Amino acid sequence: MVTIKRSQRDAVFRAIADPTRREILALLRAGRRTVGEIAANFSTSRPAISKHLRLLRSAGLVVTDQHGTARICELNAKPLRAINNWLREYEAFWNENLRSLKKYVEENR
Amino acid sequence: MNPTDASDTIVKEIAIKASAERIFEALTDPEQRLQWWGAEGQYRGTQMESDLRPGGKWMTRGIGRGGKHFTVRGEYRAIERPRLLVFTWLPDWDENALETLVRFDLDEKDGVTLLRLTHSGLASESARDHHRGWPQVLSWLQAYVEEKR
Numbered sequence: 001m002v003t004i005k006r007s008q009r010d011a012v013f014r015a016i017a018d019p020t021r022r023e024i025l026a027l028l029r030a031g032r033r034t035v036g037e038i039a040a041n042f043s044t045s046r047p048a049i050s051k052h053l054r055l056l057r058s059a060g061l062v063v064t065d066q067h068g069t070a071r072i073c074e075l076n077a078k079p080l081r082a083i084n085n086w087l088r089e090y091e092a093f094w095n096e097n098l099r100s101l102k103k104y105v106e107e108n109r
Numbered sequence: 110m111n112p113t114d115a116s117d118t119i120v121k122e123i124a125i126k127a128s129a130e131r132i133f134e135a136l137t138d139p140e141q142r143l144q145w146w147g148a149e150g151q152y153r154g155t156q157m158e159s160d161l162r163p164g165g166k167w168m169t170r171g172i173g174r175g176g177k178h179f180t181v182r183g184e185y186r187a188i189e190r191p192r193l194l195v196f197t198w199l200p201d202w203d204e205n206a207l208e209t210l211v212r213f214d215l216d217e218k219d220g221v222t223l224l225r226l227t228h229s230g231l232a233s234e235s236a237r238d239h240h241r242g243w244p245q246v247l248s249w250l251q252a253y254v255e256e257k258r
Binding site for chain 1: 119121123125126127131132135136141144145146147148151224226228
């Protein structure tokens with residue numbers, strides 16, 4: 001039925017399920033930020049923010065680059081395509097089923 | 110990509126030359142449902158159980174590509190025969206799946222019924238408690254992807 005690249009999609013879903021992580025992504029949408037700049041936007045502790053960033057990195061949504069003592073974070077939205085593709089497969093699934101229903105009902109009134 | 114593509118809801122419409130009652134029957138009668146549910150050469154339904162009342166359970170088993178068995182189950186949420194059918198949807202082929210919602214609206218006019226399918230909550234899978242922010246997140250992040258190409 002609906003086939004999916006489960007592990008990749010699950011990682012993205014998990015990464016984005018948390019409101020703080022979504023806010024981090026929103027921040028990064030405006031441009032690259034250091035870990036310190038990101039943390040400054042939240043009342044949560046810096047280690048907590050680092051933990052969120054690690055999860056976002058492992059999902060491939062954030063890439064980091066070391067510049068001297070500062071670590072720069074950048075958004076990489078590409079993994080979201082996995083979710084988009086998955087939704088498309090559900091679309092195909094319903095297209096097929098509705099066509100099939102139409103055929104069945106019109107032929108067997 | 111337009112903004113609706115980024116939502117976590119799928120909406121499909123199809124016009125069927127039959128009464129709403131006839132279609133409602135094909136949707137809910139287990140024997141009839143198995144006649145049409147599936148896609149040739151890909152998967153087909155083999156068994157369906159259905160307790161057609163609000164709160165009643167339904168279950169469909171089938172065989173997919175490579176002979177793999179699957180089950181989808183759920184619960185009826187709203188039944189207004191023959192114009193509305195709402196049920197939850199929980200597939201077993203996705204271990205982290207949470208219930209999503211499937212809705213059929215049937216609008217009959219002059220012997221033709223416009224069927225509208227709405228499958229919602231798809232992105233809430235692992236984000237059940239925070240699911241409100243989802244469509245927005247998807248839309249702006251996808252916009253970002255488009256810009257970057």
